[in-house]
Amino acid sequence: MNIIQSEISLPINFVLKNTYKINKIISSSKLSIVYKGENTYTGKELIIKEFYPSEIALRDLDNITVINRLPSTKRKFEELKGNFLQEALILQQIVHKNIVKYVDDFQENGSFYIITKYFEGIPLNQYVKKYQLDNRNELNKSIFLPLIDALYYLHKKGILHRDIKPSNIMIDKKGRPQLLDFGSAIYYKTSTNHNVFTTAGFSPLEQYSDKTQQGVYTDIYSIAATLYYSLTDVVPMDAPQRVIEDSLKDIREYNKKVSSVMSKTIMWSLDVHAKKRCFSLKFLVMTILSENIINKIKY
Helix, strand or coil: CCHHHHHHCCCCCCEECCCEEEEEEEEECCCEEEEEEEECCCCCEEEEEEECCCCCEEECCCCCCEEECCHHHHHHHHHHHHHHHHHHHHHHCCCCCCECCEEEEEEECCEEEEEEECCCCEEHHHHHHHCCHHHCCHHHHHHHHHHHHHHHHHHHCCEECCCCCHHHEEECCCCCEEECCCCCCEECCCCCCCCCCCCCCCCCHHHHCCCCCCCHHHHHHHHHHHHHHHHHCCCCCCHHHHCCCCCCCCHHHCCCCCCHHHHHHHHHHCCCCHHHCCCCHHHHHHHHHHHHHHHHHHC
């Protein structure tokens, strides 16, 4: 925990809704603060996510209540709070073993809170370091097939995650993945204007605009970028930088253990132009299953 986090966060041991006690600050972003906490009645560990748009908000004199900083940003404050509420509404609709489990949400202290089940594990970007590059193919079936199944489940419900990246994927002691953070998620079949949320290297070009159409192919880009990173230790070049001259290197230049078919499918899924990109998760599933068979025969 750094000093900035401790200054803007709720105090340790503070209790929300007479039920959820804050035990530790985990992280903060431009839109929220994430705490590790517990249910004071059951003792179960939980994740508490607090709406706190740091650029336009501050704590009131009680050091608890969240208020809008300036009259000129009131509309933006309420808009962002609405986005936070949508995250809660989306999480309420999701029940999947590889997706963070919703527990509760409520308004308090001028802010909004989302409570989810605590998941013991480490982020994918740390987990892959346990494996040499030559052995990373082992992760395709155990981690990426379950993640793709989770995405397929979301897409059937009309939901795009829009923030798939290694730091939003936790892996437990048994190597099982869980997809976190639905702060950027939308109902893509009904949503028109999209808030711009991007992560360099993992977000497709269409996410850099609030008006560009987004669809299944948007999440396909991000899961492919995550696969690319997991198999190479290299973050793909940021999408806007690839528009004029695309110099993204073939995955096999970093890892010869990856088959040509697997490499081509990942690179297809990373096409800058959405219309040219892989359009179905089934292609990734078939490729991973084929890769697994090829590796068994070879080794």
